[in-house]
Amino acid sequence: MRRKKIIIATRQSPLALWQSRFIAQQLQCFDSRLMIQLAPIATQGDRDLHLPLDQATQRGLFVAALEQELLAQRADMAVHSVKDLPIAELPGLTFSTFGGREVAQEALISHQGSPLEALPPQARVGTSSRLRQQQLAYHRPDLTLKALRGNVTSRLQQWLQGDYDALILAVAGLKRLGLQRYISAYLSLDTWLPAPGQGALAVQYRTEDHEIQALVAHFTELETEACVTAERAVLRRCSTEGLAVGAYAHPQGAGLQLHAVVIAAHGERYTGSLSGPWALAGSIGGQLAETLLAQGCIARLATAY
Template sequence: MTTVRVASRKSELAMTQTKSMIAAMQKIRPDFLFEIVPVVTRGDEIVHVPLSEVGGKGLFVSEIEQLLLKGHADLAVHSMKDVPAELAEGLTIGCVPVREDPRDALLTRHGEQLRDLPMGGVVGTSSLRRAAQIHHLRPDLVIQPLRGNIDTRVKRLQQGDFDAIVLASAGLSRMGWSHLISERIDPHDILPAIGQGALAIECVDEEGEVRAMLRELTHEPTLQCVQAERTLLKLLGGSCQVPIAGHAEQVDACIRLTGLVATTDGKTVCKATSVGGASAELGQAVARQLQEQGASDILAAYV
């Protein structure tokens, strides 16, 4: 029997996502034996410093990529929003399954929505993207850093450390915690992270039975939307070290992509939308519009 080793971070959310993908793969290849290879990444270990100060989202991926390259794992399940625009050489994203809700979720202690939070309310997030857009909408709110696994963040809200916290709706849904959400924030108000809500199954860039299996699990509309978003991210040269957002969605036979670059204080926001049929060209079009609005100058300040 062929054994497929699947690398995953040890967090409860990561394990939940990985087990769901293994269940889907097992249906396609019941003759395969799937084995989880748990990994603790630097991003998991460094929880008291914002990601933007210690290397960005690659901290959740780089150790896992080394396992794949060294042959110690065959696949890795990532949250797409944690995957850098550039993969390690020799690796590829072999599968993008159907996307969960891409929106950000507001969690509050008393069920308030973003517009209802009291003046001077404290909102927990370590995302520069979220902080910039919250500042733009509600400059009176106070943003304080919040790192850690999803369960740790929820506990800190419940303990009263914050009036509200912002998490990804997808992670809460996958954990079965949708009931905790006070508001699923409209992307017109807060644009999601690149790839938010989608999963990425990474593997070595070689043909074989594993790649063939992954192709069967790929959801083409999600793949096309994610490719448009990641093209935008790559052209802007961004990571979580800069306040960049992007969201693509199917509109009839086309894709509509909206991108955003902002200063962390939310005072300057560049935002652009384009509709088209080709992912790469769409990403290029939105990147060009943002650069024409001055996004390059904003991004240069974070290099």
């Protein structure tokens, strides 16, 4: 490529910096002539840790600041965890998954190393998402849910100092930061689904920037891209109904199998699976979402929010 310098916009958290450095290293291994510069940005979501959890998933809190760097051409790409990306792409920007996918499972961290089923009643469990809260309420309604904000290391620090009896965090983030020693149990994908896209990395860039698009294309794996597409298709359809959505797709034969769950605020829960070829990943996700919404009666589920 003609361009020899690439500026990567990134959040300032330890995990975000790890992810951006990882991608920078991969790019430089591919083309040693490239000079890569990280541009850490403080987002509103990182600065204001007192915002309600439902507001913390809005575009403006974690993503908008990085997107503005791209649109203003002060950065060439931005690195995100796919699960943090808003459903709708901003006009003028697009993203591609980067490389393979880390483990998509969730992890339980507890002081006694206990699995979820062995936590004592009323144990204080910290979680940062509505999906985790709803699944926790379904599997262990006797536990006490406590809101938890901050980056991975600050959440662990709050747990270590006794503010929580247990935490639920993404395995991917813990592994990337070398913190997997704290994991007490892995939550089975058979019963506990992660956020769509969890464990996958994304590079966002200007749609018109064909040089960056061609560069990133060398690192896009069909399986990861298709699985993420299917999972986000479920999220895209169900989010309009205000539901908590979990989804996970994995290779099966010559295609993929997608599993999903939708949960209403009052706890009504519907799960399902669907398989099909790679090329129809988006359609598979949309079809499964419609099936789940039909089972739960869209109007009845939506009014719970």
